[in-house]
Amino acid sequence: MTSLWLDRATAVADDALPGPDETLHTVVVGAGLTGLTTALLLARAGLRVACVEAREVGAVTTGRTTGKVSLLQGTHLSRIRRHRPQAVTAAYVEANREGMEWLLRFCDDHGVAVQRRTAVTYAATPTELDSVRAEHRAAVSTDLPVSWHDRLDVPFPHVGATVLHDQAQLDAMEVLHALALQLQLHGGTLHQHHRVTSVSLTGEPAVHLEGGEVLRAAQVVLATGTPVLDRGLHFARLEPQRSYALALSGGGPLDGMYLSGGSDSRSLRDAPGDMLVVGGSGHVVGRTTSELEHLDALRTWSATWFPDAVETHHWSAQDYSAPDGVPIVDRLPGSQGRIHVATGYEKWGMTNAVAAARTISGEILGSVPPWARTLHGRRPSVAGLGEVARINLGVAGAVAAGAARVARERLPGAGAAASARECGVVGVCTHLGGLLRWNDAEESWDCPLHGSRFTRDGDVLEGPATEPLRRRRPDRP
Template sequence: MPATPADHGSLWLDRPRPGPASDPLPEGGAFDDIVVGAGLTGLVVALLLARAGRHVGVIEARHAGAVTTGNTTAKVSLLQGTKLSRLARTSSKAVSAAYVEANREGQGWLLRFCEDHGVDHQRRDAVTFAQARDELPAVREEHEAATRLGLPVRWVDRLDVPFPLVGATVLHDQAQFDPMDVIEALVAELREHGGSLHEGRRVVGVSKLGAPEVTLSDGVRLRAANIVLATGTPILDRGLYFAKLEPNRSYALAFDSVTPPESMFLSAGQPSVSIREAVTRHGSHLVVGGHGHVVGRTRSEQEHVGALRDWTAEHFPGARETHRSSAQDYASHDGIPQVGTMPRGRGHVFVATGFDKWGMTNAVAAARTISGEILGAPPSWATPLHHRITGPRGAARLAGFNAGVVEAAIRSLPTLPGKLAASDEVVPVCTHLGGCLHWNDAEETWDCPLHGSRFAADGAVLEGPATRSLRRRR
């Protein structure tokens, strides 16, 4: 198994691994469908296809839920910070409405699955709030956008919470859970329907000639009628998705010895603060997250973690830290996930990316879209999302993404000699497009400031778009 970052302490991943962890590959290496990535997106699309009688295999480089799903704050909400007001500025009302409907379907499917399979979940209000007066206009704008899109939000000027709140929009009856409970239930049902999970196998390439074929890091090749890439960001450069996404990293700390608020909170300002209660096998915890930034483009990740600790100590005195983790998400230029077929895949290579930190509902919506396209019955809301047009604001944001990449490349080059001298084991140059890597002092990883690839201290690749480990020093 590849190495993992140091001090990787997700509350959700602090549990015994269920067995069997991995299924044997079939003789001949043939499937109807291969799904790459065993997070929420990959497992839901695999289950939907397996329920339809297809022979499905899920290939995972580490273990199910190891990456974003196992480190998320796991809010299952249609009120998503200031998401809807930002969509109103970049997209038509029809596209925004389709986004809400897709997320409503994702939320409904996921909570029905939890109820049917005995997965514990809690109904909670979702709250987007202002910590200070200058954040109130953004919260008001979100409240109005949500109202126009049919969400029954209500405005409050104050709530009984121990942190600053001068106004908020509230959506009743949303949900939260432990995401690894869901992952384990999905894996179990996938196997019941004849699907298989293959952990510790990294996909490094997908053939575009003849029948779709994936190549694993050990040289094994597997064939299928369809390939689904559910890997956070695509591990293929076709379509230049790496240039259409901005990789962001955010942090989460878990605390006990304190009473968490009942609702799920997310501040409207920057840096953001996310607050929720976590009910797990370890008891009740307060989870405080946020303080996100573009991957590899910060002076010190420890400073972000420290800021969250200071905020918690101020507003929840006596809280005792028990876990610390971080997660990576990808934002598209227009704020809407990119889901569907990839270029030069002959209509048989699918991708789902750009969930912009709201993967619990968007993952299921993406899985519904991809499985529907493979089975010949895509959902109605997929059409306006597929055919959306990038407006001036979206085009400007896309240009900003790539200007940031160029600036990061120029700023990082003078630091390369020092990093080469400091690294005894590896050459800190990204194996994707040669970016000079940034040392992540909170997780002890090498992070690429260009497109978000991450590597363990020993050079093992952790997250794409890179698929090859760092070159070892001689």
């Protein structure tokens, strides 16, 4: 399952790891949009920065995004408004506006192609109309120049929409490639295929890599989707979501970027080369009977409304939702303010990632944006605490379901337990012991507790786990 963007991405050259006696100012963990933007902002300020990535640049979330750069984000503003005061909603829009403006300026300066498009949140059915109208009101309350439309010039069903002009779309891998080159041009270094397993705090932070190497730095930034260190318990405040996408040739150009307002959403945009990208059909990671069914639901929908389009790519992406809809940009407790984290973008990373990078680099350099003070370091609201409880009730339910599955699968040859034996791995997550589920679309092991994912052979694909699956001993059943 390779995304349209990853399939045509240009490789980025690696740098040699810093020597054991070299002290860096900052180690950034993760070479997605958050990590590379943060690293570049710090390198531009003259700091010695190294960015380490467990796989390749953009391999996880950024390389699998739909690439929408928009201040109208489905029904996200109304979600924040339900949990937080108006000032927080306004600060969120301002943070995303700064993220969007910075990103588009960067693209213009470095030759990254951008297509200007209208952003549309639409109601596919009458049952979605109230939520879309609520989003329209939330956007108006933050002075976004949205307009209401009862009808759209599109082939798929809809009963109303809120519309924001002059937004943008792009190829996220082209952005990451330009960021990586600029990072290296400004004296920063990039190190792919180096997984971070831990960070110790005895004086200056020491970043431990899977190969045994250690990088020492004054500051560490964890830009890894969900933090790979547990001391902040961020994984307990996040809900990992898996969603799906198709790239189709011959779908015809679209003049907008569309997203439906229902729980089983449909996302659409065009791409250069007469391509159409259709996304949606999401679910909590590891909590579905078949990922292929979700992918096939997208295929059926696309064939119904774009019958002449031909599938060229299919893929999925993982995103994390925060309890109140506002990304978590914070310093880890007990780190003396030296370890920074950013997560919880909830599918809107193209703007939120840059805003998070601006916040973290501002904290390190002593120039925090005013909106960051409003958004971050907040106590959870009552509604937000309720969301945390709901997330962890879901985790408890997954634990119970896993125990029931073990009881059902005691005999060899039954379900995923047999597959784990065939793969030679123990199907238990190395993070907190969740019983893994087999992902039939991507042939991976997915944890229904906090979203860790592993290859068929047990290597880590996504955290918070940092250790591979245990190998099954040949003499054990």
